[in-house]
Amino acid sequence: MIALFGIAAQDFLNGRAQAIDLPLPVRVLYGGGVEEIVFRWTIMPLLALLLTRLRTSRGAALLIANLLAALLFAAGHVPNLLMEVDMPPWWMIPAVLMANSIIGLICGWLFIRRGFEAAMIAHGSAHLFSAPLLFLLA
Numbered sequence: 673m674i675a676l677f678g679i680a681a682q683d684f685l686n687g688r689a690q691a692i693d694l695p696l697p698v699r700v701l702y703g704g705g706v707e708e709i710v711f712r713w714t715i716m717p718l719l720a721l722l723l724t725r726l727r728t729s730r731g732a733a734l735l736i737a738n739l740l741a742a743l744l745f746a747a748g749h750v751p752n753l754l755m756e757v758d759m760p761p762w763w764m765i766p767a768v769l770m771a772n773s774i775i776g777l778i779c780g781w782l783f784i785r786r787g788f789e790a791a792m793i794a795h796g797s798a799h800l801f802s803a804p805l806l807f808l809l810a
Contacts (some may be wrong), residue, residue, distance in 0.1 A: 696803050703795025707745065711776065712783040712791045716741040734784050742776030 694702075716737045723733035746769045752767050753760060773797055783791040 696800070699799040699803070700796040703799045704792045705750075708779065708783075708788065708792045708795050711741045711745045712779060713788055715744060716780060716783065738777060738780035742773050742780055745776035746770075746772035748772075806809065 687702045719737035719740050720730075720733045723736055724730060728736070735740055750765055753764065757764065775795070777793050779791040782794050
């Protein structure tokens with residue numbers, strides 16, 4: 673997803689993006705660690721607990737909590753885009769929201785099925801494996 677976004681935005685971003693380029697270990701550890709703690713280990717279980725208290729079944733509560741946490745996760749990436757790109761085109765914000773929602777849903781599903789460590793490893797790996805592709809696009 674990150675690489676596809678980079679390809680789509682390459683012509684527009686050429687010379688317009690600010691250099692907020694975090695080192696790869698920071699991206700892997702922050703994404704895989706901090707963001708997963710916030711969204712999958714804190715927000716998602718709290719939402720699921722709230723939904724079960726509202727008489728929602730456990731399965732439905734987990735699905736809804738995953739969706740809401742993924743949407744919040746995606747929305748949290750928009751300010752970063754706005755800091756990096758001056759006047760992004762109309763399609764860039766929905767693209768960032770969609771791409772981050774997808775990875776958020778995947779990490780949430782892994783959290784539900786395989787545990788926190790699986791979500792953390794998947795998120796960190798997404799940054800790790802997309803870095804060479806983004807480097808080639810720069």
